[in-house]
Amino acid sequence: EKGIHLLEKVLEVAPDLVETRYQLACSWTDLGYAQGSARAFRRAHEHFVELLKNHPENDLFHFDYALSLIGFAQEMSLSHIADLCGETEHHLQAAARLGNQEAYYYLGCLFAFLGQQDRALFALETASHAKALPPVEEILEEEWLVSLQGMPLFIQWLKKVSPRESGSR
Numbered sequence: 001e002k003g004i005h006l007l008e009k010v011l012e013v014a015p016d017l018v019e020t021r022y023q024l025a026c027s028w029t030d031l032g033y034a035q036g037s038a039r040a041f042r043r044a045h046e047h048f049v050e051l052l053k054n055h056p057e058n059d060l061f062h063f064d065y066a067l068s069l070i071g072f073a074q075e076m077s078l079s080h081i082a083d084l085c086g087e088t089e090h091h092l093q094a095a096a097r098l099g100n101q102e103a104y105y106y107l108g109c110l111f112a113f114l115g116q117q118d119r120a121l122f123a124l125e126t127a128s129h130a131k132a133l134p135p136v137e138e139i140l141e142e143e144w145l146v147s148l149q150g151m152p153l154f155i156q157w158l159k160k161v162s163p164r165e166s167g168s169r
Contacts, residue, residue, distance in 0.1 A: 003027055018054075021047050022061065029068040032075070041072035059098035066091035066106065085114055101130035109144035120145070121153055128161050136162050 007024040010017065025047035032040035048065035055061055069088040073081050088110055095103040104127035111120035127133050136158065139145065148154040 038075040059095045059100040062091040063095035101132035113144040
């Protein structure tokens with residue numbers, strides 16, 4: 001929290017420091033995850049919106065904003081999750097389109113969470129081809145992939161990627 005306070009002071013003096021704003025947005029996201037704080041995610045949102053307004057072609061800004069939205073969705077009531085998931089998908093798609101291959105794994109997680117198993121498997125396969133998967137152990141523990149775990153196609157896919165152990169993240 002002290003680091004966040006310091007970064008905010010720096011932005012007060014020099015609001016155009018992109019890297020500082022980015023670090024602040026990521027710090028608010030980290031705090032949101034650590035404390036389960038919707039307020040922290042809202043603060044991260046403010047900074048990511050500002051970053052993307054001025055840098056719409058930055059894949060990392062889209063990607064980290066999407067991860068922040070995922071955390072925010074976990075803190076929201078079910079009535080607000082659909083809107084957040086739509087926005088998350090938009091930013092993950094943008095990140096992927098701009099070259100961030102890791103976004104495909106998170107798209108797979110998002111689609112599985114939304115019950116869109118075919119889209120989830122396609123995104124996971126795309127991530128696999130891009131060598132952008134976490135270790136298989138992490139995939140097996142991913143809460144958002146629970147809806148896939150009993151599916152024969154998912155089990156086949158896991159067997160196919162297990163020997164590769166891409167783990168490049």
